[in-house]
Amino acid sequence: MADKDCDNQLSKAEFMLMVRRGDPYMKQKEIEKSFILATLGNGAVSFDAFAAWVSLRDYQEEAHALIDPLKVVWHLWNLDGDDSLSIPEFEHCIKQAFPKMKRIELLRIIRAIDEDFSGVVTQEEFGLFICPPEA
Ligand SMILES: [Ca+2]
Numbered sequence: 001m002a003d004k005d006c007d008n009q010l011s012k013a014e015f016m017l018m019v020r021r022g023d024p025y026m027k028q029k030e031i032e033k034s035f036i037l038a039t040l041g042n043g044a045v046s047f048d049a050f051a052a053w054v055s056l057r058d059y060q061e062e063a064h065a066l067i068d069p070l071k072v073v074w075h076l077w078n079l080d081g082d083d084s085l086s087i088p089e090f091e092h093c094i095k096q097a098f099p100k101m102k103r104i105e106l107l108r109i110i111r112a113i114d115e116d117f118s119g120v121v122t123q124e125e126f127g128l129f130i131c132p133p134e135a
């Protein structure tokens, strides 16, 4: 398995190795970006996240599409698979990466992402937040 030191977490090195094996043409920068997105500063990818990544990859391979790091993260965060990120979903995922974050800070971030103040974050809003269009 990709988890070489068996600590149930994929370190950055393990993650890179795994991605390289899956897609030798993926650029170093892209891999770094997906790692950061997948962990959001957590330092390592949990096995759940890895499993979600793999299932998304399989799906995308069928469609002959390249991995979009943003879609991977969206897939990881959007737990019920509908077309929006609800506050509980957001809270759950942020708490995994930043266990100490206060609810008020969390809500502030959601408000920043939720551009139309609809109370949920669409994939488009999420994309603009993670990868703002280059000015
Ligand atoms: Ca959802």
Ligand SMILES: [Ca+2]
Pocket (backbone or CB within 6 Å): 114, 115, 116, 117, 118, 119, 120, 121, 122, 125
């Ligand atoms: Ca919204």
